[in-house]
Amino acid sequence: MNILLWHVHGSWTTSFVQGKHRYLVPVNDARDEWGRGRARTFDxxxxxxxxxxxxxxxxxxxxxxxPAELDLIPPHVPVIYVEHNTPKGDVPATRHPLADRDDLLIAHVTDFNELFWDCGGTRTTVVDHGVGEPAARWTGDLDRLAIVTNEPVRRGRVTGTDLFGRFTGAAPVDVFGMGVTGLTGVTTYEDLPQQAMHAELARRRAYLHLCRWTSLGLSLIEAMRMGMPVIALATTEAVAAVPPDAGILSTRVDTLVEAARWLIDEPAEAARLGERARQVATTRYGLDRFLADWDRLLEEESCASR
Incomplete structure (x- = not known):
């Protein structure tokens, strides 16, 4: 099957293009948001x-x-719209920009997304994330905490940037991602290639997921698949992704800071939680399941349009 898609979300696309199809990605001379072409930091x-x-x-x-991509897709081509994000604004009443359409399907990446978006009469489904086996495996030999997030300076409270400093009393905090330069009180690693970032993450004692309002960070699942113990805000889809025996979740930040100190002091407990996190992520967010779900959905939509 020939599949047209734009390079928008590097981590998600990296999983998606591992399937059996031919993937056609627009490119332009500027390699801007409408023509990035093939990824340069993902495999x-x-x-x-x-x-x-x-x-x-x-x-x-x-x-x-x-939404703007819809006008660029050739006529009569079946469309699946992937919704990566949680709604913004007046959340309980937020209408999806593609609500009440009969010419496409909205595929949400989490059950939380489907619950919170008002899609009206547009057909919807959920395809949970899938992550391949990372090359790195958790060792936790550094008494440090890791965060992966993009644009934390710009996004502020959305990514929990205001909370980063509260954890530095438990251990040094290392922040990886795009747009992390300019953060103070933490060590930053700007836009490392994925494998290099995974190798660095695997050495940190625990993974912090401090997003207040996000669908579900793929970096959280990647950390779990490496066997990292997780400390996370009990918000959005994280409460379903991380069971109690695979990490510590709470909306009380002091509880999470205490958990960070505990894992720094007790590496054996960190290893126990991390191993369970790996089991959970491998079962629920494995790449084989993800690709099988997408193959089924692609076939259904392709056949329905004939």
Whole structure:
């Protein structure tokens, strides 16, 4: 099957393109948000081809991730819109921009997303995230805490940036991602290639997930798959992704700070939680299950349009 999709979300796309299809990704000279082409810091297979949009032909299904993409998709091509994000604004009453449409399907990446978005009469489904086996495996030999987040300076309270400093009394905090330069009181690692970042993460004692309002960070699942113990705010989909025996979740920040101190002082307990986190993430968020779910959905939408 020939699948058109834009390079929007590097981690999600890295999992998606591991399937059995041909993936056609628009590219332009600027390699901007409308034509990034193939990823440069993620490992994508040769079945991902970058082409100028006007040269992409014979599309069987299009994957849209932003409303403006819909006008760029050839007519009569079935569309699945992947909703990565939680709603913004007046959340209980937030209407999805593609609500009440009969020409596409919205695939939410979490049950939380589907619950909180008002999609009206548009058909919806949920395909849980899937993450491949990371090359790195947790050792926790550094008495440090790790965070992975993008644009924490700009996004502020959304990513829990205001909370980072509260954990530095328990251990040094290392922040990885894009747009992390400028944070104070923590050590930052700007936009490392994925494998290099995983290797660094695996040495930290525990993973902090401090997002107040996000669908479900793929970096959280990647950390769990490496066997990292998790300390997280009990918000959005995290409460379903991390069971009590795989990490510590709370909306009380002091409880999480205390948990960080505990794991720094008790590496054996960190290893116990991390091993359970790995088991849970491998079972629920494995790549085989993810790709099988998407194959089924792609086939259903392709057949329905014939």
């Amino acid at each position: 994508w297979p040769d079945t991902v081809e970058e082409l100028p949009l006007d040269r992409i032909r014979d599309v069987d299904v299009a994957i849209a991730q932003r």
